[in-house]
Amino acid sequence: MIETVLFAELAWPQVASRIAAGAPIFLPIGATEQHGRHMAMNVDAVLPTAIAERVARRVGGLVAPTIPYGNRSQPKTGGGRAFPGTLDLTAATFSAVVRDVLLGLFRHGAQRIVVLNGHYENISPAIEAIELAFDAIGRDRADGLIVLRLDHWDLIAPGTIDRMFPDGYPGIELEHASVIETSMMLALRPELVDLAAAVDDGPAEFVRWERYGAPTPEVPASGVLSMTKGASAEKGEWLLHDIVEALVAAIEREFASNQRGPA
Numbered sequence: 001m002i003e004t005v006l007f008a009e010l011a012w013p014q015v016a017s018r019i020a021a022g023a024p025i026f027l028p029i030g031a032t033e034q035h036g037r038h039m040a041m042n043v044d045a046v047l048p049t050a051i052a053e054r055v056a057r058r059v060g061g062l063v064a065p066t067i068p069y070g071n072r073s074q075p076k077t078g079g080g081r082a083f084p085g086t087l088d089l090t091a092a093t094f095s096a097v098v099r100d101v102l103l104g105l106f107r108h109g110a111q112r113i114v115v116l117n118g119h120y121e122n123i124s125p126a127i128e129a130i131e132l133a134f135d136a137i138g139r140d141r142a143d144g145l146i147v148l149r150l151d152h153w154d155l156i157a158p159g160t161i162d163r164m165f166p167d168g169y170p171g172i173e174l175e176h177a178s179v180i181e182t183s184m185m186l187a188l189r190p191e192l193v194d195l196a197a198a199v200d201d202g203p204a205e206f207v208r209w210e211r212y213g214a215p216t217p218e219v220p221a222s223g224v225l226s227m228t229k230g231a232s233a234e235k236g237e238w239l240l241h242d243i244v245e246a247l248v249a250a251i252e253r254e255f256a257s258n259q260r261g262p263a
C-alpha cells in the first residue's frame, strides 16, 4: 500500500500499529460554506486538511477524515445562510459528531489528538465536543489522553501579517474569503479559485451586535467580508509556512514527553 498520512487510506493493522507507536491524530474540522464568487465552498475544509497533512508528515502523525460540515454560518463571520449552497449543522449536532469521532479515536488507543479548525463558527461547539468526550471517558480515567484544539489562522506570525498588508490589516474578523484564505487556496488548490470572478464590494462595516429575525444588509453581496485584492499563491505559502512550523513546534512541546509505546 502507498505511503500515506491519511488515516482512512490505511488498513486496520496499519492504523493499529501507527496508533500504538504514538502517532498524533489530526482531526480537521471544516465547513461547506460560501466563500465569495471566486472560491469553492470547501475552503474551510481544504485548508485545515492540507495543513494537517503537512504537519503529519513532519511529526509521524495521521490525519483522520475531515468533518466537512460546520456549525451554522453567521453573517459577520461567514456571510451567513442566505447564500446558496452553504450547508450547516446545528451546534449540538456538530458537537455530537466531533465528540463521537474523538471517542472512537480514544477507543482505538489514540492518546494524542489535534482538533484543527478551519471555520470560525466551529470554535465553541468544538470546545464543547472535547469537554463532552472527557465527560464520557471520565475525567479521572482519561488514561493520558491529551487533545489540542486550535484555529489555523491563530498560528500566523504577526510579521507575516505586516508583510501581507503593507497598507493596513482589516483584521482577522473580516478575513472570511478574503486575502488570507484566498492566498492559501491559491497556494494549495489554484483550480478552485477564479480571481477574475472576484468582486471588490467590501470591506463590510458591521454594527457591534448581531441581528436575528431581520436581514444583515452589511454583508457584501459577493460574500467576501473584506477584500481579495493582493491575494497570491506566494503569500499563501508564507502563511502555510508559519502555521505548519508553529504547529510542529506546538506538537513537539505538548506531546514530546509521555509518548505512548514501549517504556
Ligand code: ZN
Binding pocket: 035, 043, 044, 118, 119, 176, 177, 181
Ligand atoms: Zn473560510
Ligand code: MN
Binding pocket: 031, 033, 044, 077, 078, 118, 119, 120, 121
Ligand atoms: Mn467559515
